[in-house]
Amino acid sequence: MQQKTNGEQSVWTVGNEIRKMKGFRMEMNQNLLEYRQVDIQYGDRKVVQDFSLQMKPGQILGIVGESGSGKSTVIRAAMGLLGDGGKVSGGEILYQGTEMTRISGEQLRQLRGPEMGMIFQNAGASLCPIRTIEEQLYEAVLQHEDVSKEEIRDRALRLFEQLRFTNGEQILKSYPFEFSGGMNQRVGIVLAMVLHPRLLLADEPTSALDVTVQAQVIKEMMKLRELYGTGIVIVTHNISVVNYMADNIAVMHQGKLVEYGTKEQVLKHPQEAYTKKLIGSVLRLKR
Numbered sequence: 001m002q003q004k005t006n007g008e009q010s011v012w013t014v015g016n017e018i019r020k021m022k023g024f025r026m027e028m029n030q031n032l033l034e035y036r037q038v039d040i041q042y043g044d045r046k047v048v049q050d051f052s053l054q055m056k057p058g059q060i061l062g063i064v065g066e067s068g069s070g071k072s073t074v075i076r077a078a079m080g081l082l083g084d085g086g087k088v089s090g091g092e093i094l095y096q097g098t099e100m101t102r103i104s105g106e107q108l109r110q111l112r113g114p115e116m117g118m119i120f121q122n123a124g125a126s127l128c129p130i131r132t133i134e135e136q137l138y139e140a141v142l143q144h145e146d147v148s149k150e151e152i153r154d155r156a157l158r159l160f161e162q163l164r165f166t167n168g169e170q171i172l173k174s175y176p177f178e179f180s181g182g183m184n185q186r187v188g189i190v191l192a193m194v195l196h197p198r199l200l201l202a203d204e205p206t207s208a209l210d211v212t213v214q215a216q217v218i219k220e221m222m223k224l225r226e227l228y229g230t231g232i233v234i235v236t237h238n239i240s241v242v243n244y245m246a247d248n249i250a251v252m253h254q255g256k257l258v259e260y261g262t263k264e265q266v267l268k269h270p271q272e273a274y275t276k277k278l279i280g281s282v283l284r285l286k287r
Contacts, residue, residue, distance in 0.1 A: 035092075058231055064252070133175075144195060248262055
């Protein structure tokens with residue numbers, strides 16, 4: 001049997017102890033997520049270069065940029081979801097101080113859900129169309145917790161109620177193909193949050209939705225921070241979304257972080273030419 005490295009042992013301990021310790025609170029001066037000079041590549045092609053930033057527990061970080069800027073890649077790297085040929089070729093990605101690229105695939109899978117949740121651009125595509133939401137909910141939770149189905153169901157219904165869904169019972173009995181794209185996206189948020197992860201990574205969660213549903217999804221994500229202190233990283237090309245949601249904003253261009261600061265610093269007093277151009281293009285479209 002292969003011996004675990006110190007890094008692997010520490011993340012295993014952190015992941016299990018956090019789930020066991022009721023009422024656990026992170027120190028607010030400890031970083032929840034941190035990137036240190038991260039390079040990411042697919043084959044010989046480097047798609048992210050020298051990416052560094054950090055976020056505290058409970059913060060909302062918006063990552064903006066044009067298509068192909070690398071913004072989705074950096075959050076997928078934190079979850080170990082780069083896919084075939086993708087790898088972190090330099091630097092470190094730390095979750096609660098533990099280097100994520102040095103742990104095993106199994107240990108990473110154990111952290112997905114209880115510690116780190118993810119909402120994809122098309123949440124409906126990640127749902128099985130021939131199984132009810134309730135069945136998929138049970139499967140997601142029972143992979144990580146030894147609890148009864150009744151407890152899981154009650155937890156989901158409470159979350160539906162907290163997020164102001166009016167038909168939680170009916171949603172659980174339904175199949176994904178019965179829902180609109182917007183409703184599937186909202187259900188995806190509940191599935192991602194049912195284990196109450198400390199960090200929620202959202203990859204373009206509103207891009208395929210109409211304006212009314214976009215507003216619902218954004219408000220529901222912000223409600224999660226209010227209820228659970230969830231830290232959120234939202235990747236989007238929509239400046240208006242980060243203006244409404246984010247505490248801090250990172251601007252990416254051609255695989256590089258070109259500007260990073262508070263919402264007020266980046267949107268009201270941008271320093272980089274690309275950031276000014278990005279904000280200016282949005283303003284021109286609104287005229």
